[in-house]
Amino acid sequence: MYRTIQDSPADWWRSAVIYQVYPRSFADADGDGVGDLPGITSRLDALAELGVDAIWLSPFYRSPQHDAGYDVSDFCDVDPLFGTLEDFDALAARAHELGMRVVVDVVPNHTSSDHEWFSAALAAAPGSPERARYIFREGKGPDGAEPPNDWQSVFGGPAWTRVTEADGTPGQWYLHLFDVTQPDLDWTQEDVRASFDDILRFWLDRGVDGFRVDVAHGLVKADGLPDYTAEEKKGAALGDPATPSPYFAQDGVHEIWRRWHDVVTAHGPDKILVAEAWVQPLPRMALWVRPDEMHQAFNFAYLMTGWDVAELREIIDDSLSSFGAVGAPSTWVLSNHDVVRHATRLALTVFNPQGHGLGPHSPGLPDVEHGIRRARAATLLMLALPGGAYLYQGEELGLPEVLDIADDLRQDPTWFRTQGERFGRDGCRVPIPWEADAPAFGFNTTGESWLPQPADWAPFARDAQRGMEGSTLELYRSALTLRATHALGTGTFAWADAREGTLAFDNGDIRIVTNIDAGPIPLDSLGSDVILASTDLDGALPADATVWLRRDA
Structure with missing residues (x-):
């Protein structure tokens, strides 16, 4: 029924679609309101049906949970909140049975203060x-x-x-570059380096297929720990290599990743490292994915690009060029657990800095339907690009950012450390809906939820969308099927002629046209058969829409 990972090539990651599972918010088997590993295992069939190649699990290790598990107190055990090591083994085994690989987070920049x-x-x-x-x-x-x-x-x-x-x-x-409960490790110490070698081997021996490395641009600090002026910070944020951060993107990190590469690939040529590296410009970020370092790096520059023809064209060109220059595939991503969901973010009318989050009184909030329409178009654009792609749980349901969370129910340390100035990341971390008429929308059977779910989420539930023509879930499923059938992940990219306000490119035997802000484009002017569209078409491709067309022979 399902493909097997044994049949996939060692470089499967070059074109893989990897689905991020945020364990606290995916599925809750024991009903305590917090998602867990048995809950994830119980829902893996849905991800196999969706058509993803791998899952990536955010932290589930022992932790006091001051930062939702990114404050780790034991890197080689499962927190009882999420289950046991045996639960992890069962999850990995079931994922592999279904033909999906398992990537897990590792957090090397810091530990919990409880470690x-x-x-x-x-x-x-x-x-x-x-x-x-x-x-x-x-x-x-x-x-x-x-x-x-x-x-x-x-x-x-x-x-x-x-x-x-x-x-x-x-x-x-x-x-502590992050919360006070997350003290930074000193990576000049061999004891620290050797300990993490052992941590990687522990999980590789348990069957994981790779690691997503948190803060992969961190770890090494500049000698002397110099002050960091406002002018330097501004320059670094703009990608000026003459004003590097003294605590991020230091050259010394590459020695660490070369060592990790040796540890990981010793367990098999199909094991991978994925960098969470917030580094600008793209040619510099590509240094993290040279052949003897990481295999992939998240393309945050693409994620943060606005819904704009010139900006999108430039970032696609830069991505393919920069990653290609070091022999790596580009990756594409629109949402994750740290950013405003793209079903809301892409339609904002006021800039929202990364990490600030949104609340009920934030300026520039879009109409929900407009945001979802734009997100569907952006997703079809992204999934047609060659390279790897990452999906964040719930985006296949069209979930928007949750805005109306009561102040006393917020959990993100950003909210508390800024005295409520920044809403933080809670809005993208709300438990996802599975069943329209069930308690907690099927997240569990008790109705408990560590962050409150909106009361009007029933139409977003998976069972409400499954098999429904035109639903966002079926759009994703169709896109992933066609992406695999037409080998778009390993395809050849070429821009095509496009009218003002649109993007058009060819990938293999498919032409992709995205109407950003032009008037309706008659379909007969595109000269090809439509095989997938992000919205209903009435003889024309409207603005905020993407279409996949079969290229003329």
Whole structure:
């Protein structure tokens, strides 16, 4: 019934469609309101039916859950919130039976402050081997009362916290580029490097097919930990290589990834590393996927591109050129657990910086139907491009960003560290709907949900869309089937002539036309048979729509 992974080539990842599962919000088997591994296993058939090649699991490791599992206290065990190691083994085995590979997150930049390494560091004296695993420094100013430098946390506020020593006196400061509960590791230490070699091997031995590496642009900090001026930050954000961040995209990370590449490929040529690397410009990000480093890197530049003809054409050209220059496939992605869902984001009328999130009173909010229409068009455009593609759970249902979450129910540390200035990422992490008439829309049988689901989500439920012609779910399923049938992931890309306000390109025997903001285009002027469209067509391709056409022989 399903394909087998044994029949797929070792370089399967070059054209794979990989589906991100956010375990807290996918499916909840025990009814406590938080998704879990048995819940995921129970729903894997739906993903095989959808037609994806692999699943990627966000963290499920032991964690106090201060940052939804990205604060790991034990990298080699499953948090009881999600199940057991045996539950993971059952999940991996079932996924493989269904012909899907399993990629798991690994979080090497930092640990939880509850990790035994950090507990040992706090109990030990300054200068000890235990503290050397982390980035501890003396403070500045009288009595060391000021942070070692001016770095700010990605989640807002200072990136340094002072500890109280064993004798009760104020002591050293430790670096946490993210939450205060996520102390950064010191990757100049061989002990840290060797420990992560073992962590990778632990999961490879359990059958995982690869790792998505969190903050793959981090880990290495500039010598001396220099201050980082506002001018330098602005330049780095714009991709100026003359003003690099002292804590992101340092050249020393590449040595680490070459080592990891050796560890991973020793378990088989079909095992992969995927970089979460927020690096600009694209030719620089492509350094993460040279042949002896990572296999793929998320194309965040594409994700953040607006719904604009010139911008899209430029980023597609840059992506294919930059990744191709190092022999890697480009990847394409529109949504994940850290960004506003593209069914909302692509139709915003006011810029929303990454990580800020949206709430009920945010400016520039779009009409829901307009956002979904544009998202469907963007998805068909993305899935027609050669290379790998990533889907985020629920986007195949057309889910928009959830805006109306009560302040006292929000969970994202960004919300708390910015005193409510930024809504953060909760809106894209709400548990997804499976059954229109079930408690919690089928997320579980009890109706519990760690983030509240909108009351009007019944039309988005999978069972409400399954088999319904024109539904977003069936659009995705059809697109993935045709993508595989026509080998678009390994196809040859060429731009085609297009009228103003549109994009057109050929990939193998398919022509793709996306109408961004032009008037309706008569279908007979396109000269080919329609095989898939993002919206109903009445003799013309309207704006905010994409069509796949069979090219004339």
